Amino acid sequence: MSEAIDLAGLAASAGLERELQRLTTSRGIIRTRQLNQQETWTVLGAALTRELLSDPRLSNDVHTHAPHGALVEGMPVMLLEQDDPEHSRYRRLVTAAFASKAVRQLEPRIVQITRELLDALGDSGTADFIEAFTYPMPLEVICDLLGVPAEDRDPFRRWAMDISAAPSLEAMQKAAAELFAYCATLIAAKREHPTEDLLGEMIAARFEDGTGLSDEELSSFTAVLLIAGHDTVTNLLANALHDLLTHPAQLAALRRDPSLAGQAVEEALRFRGSAMTTVNRVALEDIEAGGVVIRKGELVRFLLNAANRDEDVREDPHTFDIGRATAQHMAFGMGPHFCLGQRLARQEATIALTEILDRFPTLELAVPPEEVRWLASDAIRGLEELPLRYARGTA
Structure with missing residues (x-):
């Protein structure tokens, strides 16, 4: 068995995706080492990713079959860590909630929110756009959607970052415990005083037998939505801006035709998606795949950024092109655990890009591209900061 690769170490560079392509060509499945030092089979190729993401021999219920592989060991089971029939039953309620008035009118x-944050930047200057915009914008959206009081929002960035891109296992566990404790308090308050928001909808939702979600299920739903709905959109927006600014012909094309914003978002998702890997799955039996044997009980995850740059899918995977005839990708996964919040993420990113480029005819990196620092994470693809120079004057 080959030596496990430190994926977080590789991610701390702009060249990650090209290195993943090299590995995909030679192997297809690799061993990687996670934050807690456990080793996991990591699937790279697009065809194998499509095949195995829907394979019933891989279970999402790591809490039952491999507790050490849970998203946060010892914490409540989350929707993305369930198998059928529980997963389908729970997902139906969540799907209905995402079609609710609270989401439709968002x-x-x-x-x-976007315009208020851009107003705060002023007419010109230099700023870290992650700190000034791509972090607070989706945080405000998701907190509005869940009905989180304004005075409670400050700790959310730290919780989200320490869970998805933690500096240590201890920091991740501490953040998860604090987040779940807060979610339980929020749910108790909303049970006593019902609210017209997404969390209020979930509290009121009922299964066919008339029962509702438990406080533990609601807490896990709230936590997942915070992490997936905030942290991934923060990094999607930052990555999209970075890739547009480092591909000036594509930026110029989007400025000439703002209706391409949706296509630009799709290409950003394909080219450098922020949700780099899936959560762990566990093999329920021995599985031969990609030239290796995954043994029963071993952990498996999928490196979506590698699948989206697979040369077997397109001839020019490392070309950032918002005019692609098709930008098919797996940035939101596929199969039974396809991301429920994908419509909202697309909506936020499209609005943000449109408003930013309309507001600032002059927008450029404030440092040389090689000085931009990437997160050392094995789950999230993102930047430590995005220093931009901007102005409302003529470009």
């Missing part, structure tokens, strides 16, 4: 609020 677009004007997204626009308002």
